Amino acid sequence: MKRRLLDLLGCPQCRQALDLSVTHEEGDEIMEGELACPGCQRKFPIVGAIPRFVEKQNYADSFGL
């Protein structure tokens, strides 16, 4: 994801602005990292330059249905 996207993203849970921590960056593209919400303490990984807003728990629940 582009770093400037951070301005557009908010926590899907409580709409707070997210804190970004980058572990791997290529040019202006953030490849790996984490978005953290200071409001509800949720964390969202950035994997393959895509922020993942679905929690692992939800994947498991979906498979169970």
Ligand SMILES: [Zn+2]
């Ligand atoms: Zn939040």
